[in-house]
Amino acid sequence: MPSKDKVLEEVTRTENIDIDAVLDPAEPDGVFRDSRECAALALQSGGTNLLLSPPTPRPKKG
């Protein structure tokens, strides 16, 4: 039989959970792979040319 405090703590915890935010997540900021990982993929993928090109250069800000 859980204690009253424990039940209260559990209820408080559950009420604080914002499930909708977890179920509708925003896309996280991307981090592009570096060339060493591209090389690792090249070795792994053999003859295919999946994902081998480095990221497109982007103009520097400012």
Add this chain to the structure above:
Amino acid sequence: MEQSSTSALLQGTVLDLASDVVSALRSGDHVRAGSTLTGGGAGEGVARAAVRVLGADTLLPSVLLRVPPEPAQLAVFKDAVAAHPPRDDAAPTVVWSHWAMTRALRRTERALGGPLADEPGTEPDARWLDDASWQFLTHQLAVLAPLALPGEECAVTRVARARPVDVARGFVRAVRRRDWQQAAGAGRWLTLLDGVPDTLGLEAGLDFVRLMGGSDPRVALQLEAARLMPAGVLL
């Protein structure tokens, strides 16, 4: 402070639960699939919330491998469906994930030959994906990866089937962004779609996602699902 500790607890429980499902998918052991829920580690409310977050995939071993769930696990799943219905103004992914859970529940109960849960409500629409860019489409499909099942027929699967090349592009983008969860989810969808370009190298791509992100149980779960999909277990 309370919010952040609760979030951490929920996140930890979701990871534990996902690990259980991965173990069950790899071994076919239904006890493992529910050990987080039946072990008494997390409080009931947190366990229910974690099941709601992991969604229909909590029952994936039952659906894909036809392994009956532990009764206690099934009870928590039912509670999660009942305790966390979508609000009227909920986002489409929230509505769809709940719908997927009710569908999984009914499917599991039918397989067990027990009394059936209520029919899932009217199927939600997928209009929010009508003009979705390929990037947004892939993100949303990855969030709704529990709907990617052999033989599943709903509005979201129809959208995915109509845009295999866009999902393939989204998979590549997710890999290059190191978004392993999105990549694994998109990869799971791609194993089910016709018309995926051979030049994608899906198998090698999924191996790479496993290598880079497979230590996250949520990623591993999608990869295990993708691995089992070609077996074409009929629903």
